[in-house]
Amino acid sequence: MNTTDTTGKLFVISAPSGTGKSTIINELMKCDDLQLEFSISATTRKPREGEKDGVNYYFLSLDDFRQRIEQGEFAEFEEVYAGRYYGTLKSEIERITSMGKNVIMDVDVKGGLSVKGLYGDKALSIFIVPPSIDCLRERLLSRATDNIEEINKRVDKAAYELTFVDKFDCCVVNDVLETAVEEVKAIITDFIAE
Numbered sequence: 001m002n003t004t005d006t007t008g009k010l011f012v013i014s015a016p017s018g019t020g021k022s023t024i025i026n027e028l029m030k031c032d033d034l035q036l037e038f039s040i041s042a043t044t045r046k047p048r049e050g051e052k053d054g055v056n057y058y059f060l061s062l063d064d065f066r067q068r069i070e071q072g073e074f075a076e077f078e079e080v081y082a083g084r085y086y087g088t089l090k091s092e093i094e095r096i097t098s099m100g101k102n103v104i105m106d107v108d109v110k111g112g113l114s115v116k117g118l119y120g121d122k123a124l125s126i127f128i129v130p131p132s133i134d135c136l137r138e139r140l141l142s143r144a145t146d147n148i149e150e151i152n153k154r155v156d157k158a159a160y161e162l163t164f165v166d167k168f169d170c171c172v173v174n175d176v177l178e179t180a181v182e183e184v185k186a187i188i189t190d191f192i193a194e
């Protein structure tokens with residue numbers, strides 16, 4: 001079967017790091033009627049405290065990741081930060097769609113556009129925007145999972161990432177969390193019904 005020939009639909013959630021993608025996805029996963037299954041990405045970054053292999057990510061060595069690139073195992077991959085790779089394995093999309101479920105993915109803006117390009121009408125790309133860059137920095141500081149150098153890297157990249165917003169199918173501002181979740185839920189519900 002062609003990898004892109006899926007029965008389920010794909011929902012790509014992209015946003016600058018710290019905007020609230022994971023938080024929104026976790027809320028959406030509680031909605032049984034959406035039949036969503038999270039696409040677990042592969043990455044070469046080290047696990048954060050509490051993160052588990054095969055749950056949050058497939059944590060791979062750089063050599064393993066490179067080998068899988070050469071073997072054509074990725075639907076998309078990006079060097080999101082210097083020397084740090086993230087990618088969606090084709091086998092992961094197949095795992096989810098073979099269960100008859102819809103795929104929800106947390107990928108960076110370039111990866112989001114690649115998935116949309118690959119899966120076309122089966123995929124909906126949703127861009128989540130922070131209320132402001134200052135607010136984004138505050139969220140990264142309050143999340144307290146990255147050191148200040150890492151936070152600065154992520155904030156510096158955010159302005160560039162925000163220039164991609166018009167290339168996405170839709171955009172939702174994550175100001176009040178409950179409102180943003182409801183908005184994304186409505187968008188997903190409509191797309192499933194199409």
Ligand code: ADP
Binds near residue numbers: 018022024174176177
């Ligand atoms: P991302 O997955 O985009 O990197 P997270 O979901 O980890 O972002 O959210 C970053 C931080 O911001 C977390 O501490 C989260 O609890 C918080 N957060 C998410 N959405 C909101 C919101 N609407 N208002 C305030 N804080 C939020």
Ligand code: 5GP
Binds near residue numbers: 014
């Ligand atoms: P984090 O290190 O905070 O978990 O993720 C950093 C960035 O990598 C986020 O912007 C996230 O969306 C992105 N990312 C996670 N998985 C993938 C993936 O499979 N592909 C791409 N292109 N980006 C990913």
